[in-house]
Amino acid sequence: MPGADTGPAAAQTAAQSAGGQSATAQSPTAPDAAAHSAAARTAAPAPQPPAPANPPEEVLAAIISPAGELRPDGLRGPGGRPAVDVRTLTRVLFERLAELPPDAPERERVRAALIEVNIPLVRYAATRFRSRSEPMEDVVQVGTIGLINAIDRFDPSRGVQFPTYALPTILGEIKRYFRDNVRTMHVPRRLQELWVQVSGAMEELTVVHGRAPKVPEIAASLRIPEEDVRACLDAGRAYNAASLEAAQEHEGGLALLDRLGYEDSALAEVEHRDMVRHLLVQLPERERRIVMLRFFANLTQSQISTELGMSQMHVSRLLSRILTRLRTGNSWED
Missing domain, CATH: 1.20.120.1810 (Four Helix Bundle (Hemerythrin (Met), subunit A))
Structure with a gap:
């Protein structure tokens, strides 16, 4: 037809029109549709619940x-x-x-x-x-x-x-x-319960910061004093007590007792010994020997008198004089 549109749009419109007419021609009437639906319901089996795999x-x-x-x-x-x-x-x-x-x-x-x-x-x-x-x-x-x-x-x-x-x-x-x-050590119940909160906060802060959290950070997160966090950390590790006599493999087989320091009873006398040694050097030979025999060789005054060939009374007077000078720290120069 002259002036008719022969482009793609016209072809699509014609196809839709033809399709609609075909569908209208093939669609059943209302009574037929009802009968078809009833027949389908009669033929289709009713849904059944799945049978259990294992009775x-x-x-x-x-x-x-x-x-x-x-x-x-x-x-x-x-x-x-x-x-x-x-x-x-x-x-x-x-x-x-x-x-x-x-x-x-x-x-x-x-x-x-x-x-x-x-x-x-x-x-x-x-x-x-x-x-x-x-x-x-x-x-x-x-x-x-x-x-x-x-x-x-x-x-x-x-x-x-x-x-x-x-x-x-x-x-x-x-x-x-x-x-x-x-636990081999008794830990208060309060610290045991607090340890659960502290350990949880440590895991969360480790993820957030990418490192092990510090005590102030844990305390700020839980809003508790830092002293409680430190006590809780100590309590959390108090499960087993190590024997002092057990050998430590990473320490070359030495026991913990062998590596612990102890207080030396003679440590307080070091200064006194040094001072006495300084004063003894200043004594004359005979007085120094009397002191050595009396206080280092543990001889009595009678034994010293026999050793030096003098009376016991003289030895006693010399010891009294020597000790007086040693206590005052005076020089033996006359």
Whole structure:
């Protein structure tokens, strides 16, 4: 047609118009659409909840044998992977535990199975204390006590996952063990609680400053006196006391006692000895010998008189005169 637009826009408009006519021609009428929808609802199956991968009977049979013995190895499938999810197994075991009467023999087996299954949770909690000097197996044993307490107190009806409930109980038992049994020195409870805050502030300040924080920085962060921070740092390291007689490898095998200084009892007499030596040099030969025999050789006046060939009375007068001059520090020049 003359004057008609034959560009891309016109082609796109024509295609849209043709498409709309085709859709209008093929779309079913309202009654047909309703019938088609009803048929589709009739043919489509209703949605069903997913079936559990492991029914409770299979879960219990995986860990408890027909003879009633505990077999945690039954949880492992091919390749060592867990055959049953631990959370699912824990939930099923708690449900079974709630069904059993208190005096049922199976109750102890189910409880033992719960402990065995959740031991990895105890080991995970124990890794937080690997920087301490205690053996890891001892920490795991203490954490297992917390796990047992958590199992006995847990109430599944509250809708809380067991690991969420048990982990604080396990950590609390381990912290109580370090607080009451590990320290060889008694530390006040106030400093033990303050050490938790100080150690947390040290980690945060280390990240912020990129270095170990100083005592004033920790005190300013916690708004406590610097003296409390220093006392807390000393208390935090007071876990074990080193033996004074134990050999130190980095010190060439010397014991700590060998490297500690001590107060010399003769140190205070050094000045006196030096002064006496200076005065003795000024004595005549006979008087110096009398002093040496009396106070250094520990001879009596009778023995000195026999040694020098003079009377004891004369020796006594000479000693009295010598000591008087030594005390006054006077010169022996006449």
